[in-house]
Amino acid sequence: MKIWTSEHVFDHPWETVTTAAMQKYPNPMNPSVVGVDVLDRHIDSSGKLHSHRLLSTEWGIPSIVKSLIGTSRTKTYVQEHSIVDPLKKTMELKSSNISFTNLVSVDERLVYKPHPHEPDKTVLTQEAIISVKGVSLSSYLEGLMANTISSNANKGREALEWVINRLNAEIEEFTASARGTMRNSMAAAAFVEK
Amino acid sequence: MNSVGEACTELKREYDQCFNRWFAEKFLKGENDGDPCGQLFKRYQLCVQVRAPRNRRLHRLQQSDQGEGHTHRRAGVHGPKQRES
Numbered sequence: 633m634k635i636w637t638s639e640h641v642f643d644h645p646w647e648t649v650t651t652a653a654m655q656k657y658p659n660p661m662n663p664s665v666v667g668v669d670v671l672d673r674h675i676d677s678s679g680k681l682h683s684h685r686l687l688s689t690e691w692g693i694p695s696i697v698k699s700l701i702g703t704s705r706t707k708t709y710v711q712e713h714s715i716v717d718p719l720k721k722t723m724e725l726k727s728s729n730i731s732f733t734n735l736v737s738v739d740e741r742l743v744y745k746p747h748p749h750e751p752d753k754t755v756l757t758q759e760a761i762i763s764v765k766g767v768s769l770s771s772y773l774e775g776l777m778a779n780t781i782s783s784n785a786n787k788g789r790e791a792l793e794w795v796i797n798r799l800n801a802e803i804e805e806f807t808a809s810a811r812g813t814m815r816n817s818m819a820a821a822a823f824v825e826k
Numbered sequence: 827m828n829s830v831g832e833a834c835t836e837l838k839r840e841y842d843q844c845f846n847r848w849f850a851e852k853f854l855k856g857e858n859d860g861d862p863c864g865q866l867f868k869r870y871q872l873c874v875q876v877r878a879p880r881n882r883r884l885h886r887l888q889q890s891d892q893g894e895g896h897t898h899r900r901a902g903v904h905g906p907k908q909r910e911s
Contacts (some may be wrong), residue, residue: 651850657827668827669874718854
């Protein structure tokens with residue numbers, strides 16, 4: 633049962649958003665994500681790229697508590713499976729938390745596609761399902777959860793915008809220094825010609 | 827971004843750089859001559875499997891949580907042997 637769904641439009645082309653999504657961490661909006669590992673990556677027979685990643689998160693537990701119970705017990709983990717189809721231009725991301733206690737699980741699904749009417753924009757549709765011991769939450773608890781998920785989703789979108797800006801700034805810097813080098817070479821060539 | 831197995835962060839970074847470049851410049855543009863980062867991925871994976879024993883437990887949990895089999899392992903690295911911790 634879906635607890636929460638939303639749709640959001642990024643003012644960037646699908647390729648930019650997808651590239652940023654693959655490099656989402658680290659970013660200042662998700663400081664609790666402290667580690668990311670790629671467990672498997674392969675291209676399937678239809679040309680889609682599958683990535684299985686493990687994210688580890690730390691929720692800012694005071695260090696005295698950590699020293700008592702050990703850092704291994706303060707981390708929580710999320711597993712992510714993403715599928716990128718470069719021909720159909722879709723990126724699907726499914727994630728769920730790994731719970732050692734098997735009490736609460738949070739499953740999320742995100743799909744990034746080009747905007748159907750504006751090719752330089754990207755549409756993100758998101759949904760989240762929370763289950764307690766295999767039973768989906770409903771009514772009252774849904775309301776409580778929805779707010780948290782919604783604000784996390786906003787952070788996630790801001791995080792992508794941040795990554796996109798960083799990538800664009802790197803490109804601009806590179807272009808500017810390349811231009812500078814070219815100008816210097818041309819000036820040197822002109823000088824020699826004289 | 828650090829690796830979950832902290833000793834493997836540098837290897838992961840090298841692999842990430844290779845992958846991100848290939849992904850944006852080749853894969854998304856429809857040029858799929860195959861992923862050139864296979865070697866870097868293998869080295870990084872070996873590190874994670876060997877030096878982060880905690881991850882083996884997670885990997886087992888992950889596989890049982892997911893309940894799906896991953897028969898497609900391009901880089902030749904697969905789940906760890908079931909040695910009891």
